[in-house]
Amino acid sequence: MAWNADQITKQAVRSAAEDYAAFEAIGLEHMSGIRVLDAGCFDGFNTHLKFAPYRGVARVVGIDPSRAAIESARKRYGSERFEFVESSFEDYAARDGSFDIVYLSHALQHFDDPACALAKARRLLAPGGFVIVKTTDDGAKVSYPDPDKAMRGLFDLYERHVLPETPWTAHTDRYFGRKCYTLLKRAGFASVAIAAFSDNTAGKTPGERRALFERCAYFRRNAPEGSDPSVVREIREAVERFERLFERDDYFFSTTSYVAIGQKVESGAEPLAYSGSTFGRCGEAVCREVLPPLRSDGTRLSVSTGDSGVRTIRAMREGDIGGVMLIELESFPQPWTPLAYLSELRHNPAARYRVLVEEGVVAGYVGIWYRGDGAWITRIAVGSAYRCGGRGGELLDAACSDAAEREAGDVLLEVRASNEDAQRFYLHAGFEAVDRWKGYYADPPDDAIVMRKALSGASLPKQ
Incomplete structure (x- = not known):
């Protein structure tokens, strides 16, 4: 055996x-x-x-x-x-x-x-x-x-x-x-x-x-x-x-x-x-x-996937941290630590984190902070085995829907200047580049492109 x-x-x-x-x-x-x-x-x-x-x-x-x-x-x-x-x-x-x-x-x-x-x-x-x-x-x-x-x-x-x-x-x-x-x-x-x-x-x-x-x-x-x-x-x-x-x-x-x-x-x-x-x-x-009951404490968004079952986007729980860290390690050169996520879940009332669960497995996640009348996406990632299936878009839509429900006027995020694929993804989702932060990333060195999506229908200011 x-x-x-x-x-x-x-x-x-x-x-x-x-x-x-x-x-x-x-x-x-x-x-x-x-x-x-x-x-x-x-x-x-x-x-x-x-x-x-x-x-x-x-x-x-x-x-x-x-x-x-x-x-x-x-x-x-x-x-x-x-x-x-x-x-x-x-x-x-x-x-x-x-x-x-x-x-x-x-x-x-x-x-x-x-x-x-x-x-x-x-x-x-x-x-x-x-x-x-x-x-x-x-x-x-x-x-x-x-x-x-x-x-x-x-x-x-x-x-x-x-x-x-x-x-x-x-x-x-x-x-x-x-x-x-x-x-x-x-x-x-x-x-x-x-x-x-x-x-x-x-x-x-x-x-x-x-x-x-x-x-x-x-x-x-x-x-x-x-x-x-x-x-x-x-x-x-x-x-x-x-x-x-x-x-x-x-x-x-x-x-x-x-x-x-x-x-x-x-x-x-x-x-x-x-x-x-x-x-x-x-x-x-x-x-x-560690594993709470099936129903989440937040709004559930489900997307039918035919014979493969149901993909569910729900509030992140502490029991999800293992799946989140697996994706974090393969997605970012400087990953957040488990305690960073736990602290966000426990102590940050201005934060909202969601996971996309498929067949009981964490396939992706998104985090968002609310500041004033706006929102900022802090983290979004999909596991390597689940990419190219529209899951990133579902997570992004869920984050924007949450922000709209909280009456945020816009959603912002930053992305590496060298990551042209990600920029195209966000452009397709309705975001627009509004700023560039020189030397924002250290490992490896890179600028950050700040992108913004208006949720209220207001025009985007040019910067």
């Missing part, structure tokens, strides 16, 4: 807000010269998504025992900033100093001796450094009504026939989430804090329920190569029974993941008081739902 890279990638994006909450808690946004060890980096996608936005992260070392995964990571993301090493955590030896963060995302529960691994993590950390552990706990899952115990039946088969026969899961602890706090405390970490992030089927569409099923079943549905045919058949039938439950709109399923933080504090030093809305009360467990 091989790792399903596509499913792992989807999960990394879907749950990124959980990691960013931990980074916000330790103040990563404001640090500089930070060194990170990512143990269990797989193909590097999650490593890059989580740490590339932070300019203060100077060095990231990703390790994984899979040679194929490390070769893929080096090819995709290897650089002076990101290094990938073929090694297990147990065998890894730091070559050039200690780390400020040891990051263990869905890795620690697979180790033969998690307590020993945490002791090593503490040795690898510089004084004041942090260990961040991300994990789950099958005991926290809820399946109801499930009279035939379909979920437990599948999990039992997985534990008996899949885990022990797969090298990287031979020692997996399926009930690890509940143990993190105690293990970190016993390893000598201070300021240990745990946050629980839940998702469930309540209020979801059939497609969303199906996606949640896939998220929880994709590792459990494939028996290892060479398995007895009767075992393969038994697992397949168990998966089908479990899947049928998600087709019912009265079925309730809930799953919970956990993120734990601990700090290495030397004698006489003061531990950090964590910040942010998730870990802000140091040492207290905070439960928070």
